[in-house]
Amino acid sequence: MATKVYVNKEVNVNDEGFLTDPSQWSVDIAREIAKEEGILLTPKHLEVINYIRERVLKGETISMRSINKSGIVNVKELYELFPNTPLKLACKIAGVSKPASCV
Amino acid sequence: MKNIVILGGGTAGTIMANKLRQALEKDEWNIVLIDKEKTHYYQPGLLFIPFDIYKKQDVIKPKMNFFPSGVDVIFSEIERIEPDMNQVVLVDDKHIKYDILIIASGTSIRPEQTPGLMDNLWYNKIFDFYSLEGALALRDFLRKWEGGTMLINIVDLPYKCPVAPLEFAFLADEYFTKKGIRDKVKIKYVTPLSGAFTKPRANKMLSGLLEEKNIEIIPDYYIERVDNEHSSIVSYDNRELNFDLLAIVPLNMGSDMIERSGIGDDLNYVPTNKSTLQSEKFENIFVIGDAANLPTSKAGSVAHFASDILFENILSFIENRPLKAHFDGHANCYIETGFGKGSLIDFNYDTEPLPGTFPLPGIGPFGLLKNTKMNHYGKIMFRWMYWHLLLPGKELPIEPLMSMAGKCEKC
Numbered sequence: 418m419a420t421k422v423y424v425n426k427e428v429n430v431n432d433e434g435f436l437t438d439p440s441q442w443s444v445d446i447a448r449e450i451a452k453e454e455g456i457l458l459t460p461k462h463l464e465v466i467n468y469i470r471e472r473v474l475k476g477e478t479i480s481m482r483s484i485n486k487s488g489i490v491n492v493k494e495l496y497e498l499f500p501n502t503p504l505k506l507a508c509k510i511a512g513v514s515k516p517a518s519c520v
Numbered sequence: 521m522k523n524i525v526i527l528g529g530g531t532a533g534t535i536m537a538n539k540l541r542q543a544l545e546k547d548e549w550n551i552v553l554i555d556k557e558k559t560h561y562y563q564p565g566l567l568f569i570p571f572d573i574y575k576k577q578d579v580i581k582p583k584m585n586f587f588p589s590g591v592d593v594i595f596s597e598i599e600r601i602e603p604d605m606n607q608v609v610l611v612d613d614k615h616i617k618y619d620i621l622i623i624a625s626g627t628s629i630r631p632e633q634t635p636g637l638m639d640n641l642w643y644n645k646i647f648d649f650y651s652l653e654g655a656l657a658l659r660d661f662l663r664k665w666e667g668g669t670m671l672i673n674i675v676d677l678p679y680k681c682p683v684a685p686l687e688f689a690f691l692a693d694e695y696f697t698k699k700g701i702r703d704k705v706k707i708k709y710v711t712p713l714s715g716a717f718t719k720p721r722a723n724k725m726l727s728g729l730l731e732e733k734n735i736e737i738i739p740d741y742y743i744e745r746v747d748n749e750h751s752s753i754v755s756y757d758n759r760e761l762n763f764d765l766l767a768i769v770p771l772n773m774g775s776d777m778i779e780r781s782g783i784g785d786d787l788n789y790v791p792t793n794k795s796t797l798q799s800e801k802f803e804n805i806f807v808i809g810d811a812a813n814l815p816t817s818k819a820g821s822v823a824h825f826a827s828d829i830l831f832e833n834i835l836s837f838i839e840n841r842p843l844k845a846h847f848d849g850h851a852n853c854y855i856e857t858g859f860g861k862g863s864l865i866d867f868n869y870d871t872e873p874l875p876g877t878f879p880l881p882g883i884g885p886f887g888l889l890k891n892t893k894m895n896h897y898g899k900i901m902f903r904w905m906y907w908h909l910l911l912p913g914k915e916l917p918i919e920p921l922m923s924m925a926g927k928c929e930k931c
């Protein structure tokens with residue numbers, strides 16, 4: 418398995434750079450991953466990310482609809498925060514696996 | 521007398537009714553099965569209807585044909601479950617008590633959830649192939665169609681039978697080729713996924729096939745609405761795609777009855793222990809098939825494999841033993857690839873589809889992640905197996921848990 422170093426901490430990642438162990442995640446690491454993706458994390462980003470982590474760590478699957486229903490952002494706003502591939506990007510920064518990796 | 525109540529008599533509910541009725545004493549256990557519809561649809565067969573390969577009669581049979589005697593069947597819409605009272609309420613306010621509840625209410629399409637989808641182009645230029653009406657309407661349309669741009673679009677994840685829209689694309693390519701109009705049809709596969717399929721090796725194989733057949737793939741596309749005036753779909757990031765024909769997999773959601781009961785997630789799937797198939801919240805509720813929020817495909821093969829596990833665990837539950845059978849998320853899907861060939865994928869929660877042979881190492885007869893004639897026969901044979909072996913709960917020549925035999929990780 419590949420590893421990567423963020424803020425002096427070694428974490429396990431898959432070949433697309435997603436953390437494979439969500440417990441290795443921290444907000445500082447999130448900032449670094451976001452920077453690599455050209456995103457400067459704002460409190461709104463973090464709200465979305467925390468929501469995703471909470472859901473995924475409970476074993477639930479995350480979809481566009483669930484974010485839309487979260488009351489945090491709607492899908493349009495999600496695209497503004499995480500451009501192009503919002504769900505994937507948000508999951509990557511949240512340190513959880515790619516959405517729908519189960520299909 | 522104790523009661524097992526099964527909600528839904530589709531693939532999973534029917535299998536469970538057959539298995540349990542055979543195993544449990546009739547003077548100890550009453551089995552009640554509730555479904556709102558009298559017709560059983562062979563859903564994998566819907567895929568073949570638009571292309572005039574199957575007829576309506578090939579995919580429907582009366583549900584009653586498949587329930588064993590000694591099961592009380594009630595045809596009624598279920599209003600809700602009241603888990604704290606251990607009872608189910610029907611629309612006519614009838615209350616049914618249970619000792620054990622099995623939820624097998626599946627998932628269905630919700631075209632009304634996408635703005636503009638059900639306006640004047642619906643069943644005019646826009647069709648689904650996940651319902652019999654949709655598949656038949658599309659068949660009639662295709663018989664007369666002379667070409668143009670066809671979009672195949674998936675609204676959101678998860679949706680049942682994740683390979684079905686790909687198969688639809690492959691069969692469409694064959695259909696238009698044989699009709700002599702393939703050069704007049706542009707086929708575009710528009711998906712919210714980042715590729716043809718999520719898992720890397722299957723993705724590579726299936727993307728290769730799309731390319732070979734000149735089907736353009738448009739990934740990472742989340743549809744927001746349909747513009748009926750411009751005959752186009754528009755994504756949340758404002759990418760507009762025009763169509764002359766739109767074949768769509770609308771949003772899939774679990775039964776509204778789950779929402780009315782307050783026991784589902786935001787797509788009405790029931791949080792379920794992925795290993796024991798027990799509800800996460802209620803000890804005496806079990807969930808099987810598309811209704812569960814399991815991180816595996818929503819497919820008939822999964823329901824079938826899960827039924828062996830659930831059967832064992834329910835017997836254990838009845839005898840107050842720990843639930844020892846563990847489901848691994850095993851899925852096994854034949855993929856029609858057109859022109860009499862097919863592919864096959866076999867995987868579970870942890871192992872992605874790998875190349876190799878199936879079920880016998882080195883022998884097959886089926887080839888995993890390969891494109892062969894034999895795999896196509898597998899799909900065709902599956903319909904017979906479905907009606908005669910699978911629904912009645914008989915043994916199939918495949919083990920419920922995935923096996924690594926015949927698979928090659930390094931290939």
Ligand SMILES: Cc1cc2nc3c(=O)[nH]c(=O)nc-3n(C[C@H](O)[C@H](O)[C@H](O)COP(=O)(O)OP(=O)(O)OC[C@H]3O[C@@H](n4cnc5c(N)ncnc54)[C@H](O)[C@@H]3O)c2cc1C
Nearest residue numbers: 528530531532556563564598626681775809810819820821
């Ligand atoms: C086009 C297409 C192709 C497919 N191809 C394949 C394939 O090749 N291989 C494969 O393995 N799978 C395939 N599938 C998927 C497969 O058909 C389903 O995964 C499977 O049928 C799920 O079984 P189930 O019992 O969970 O749900 P279903 O079989 O859908 O049964 C659910 C039942 O619950 C009843 N119900 C729901 N709500 C209520 C209510 N409120 N009151 C009363 N009754 C209710 C419904 O009437 C229905 O009978 C395909 C599906 C489609 C649409």
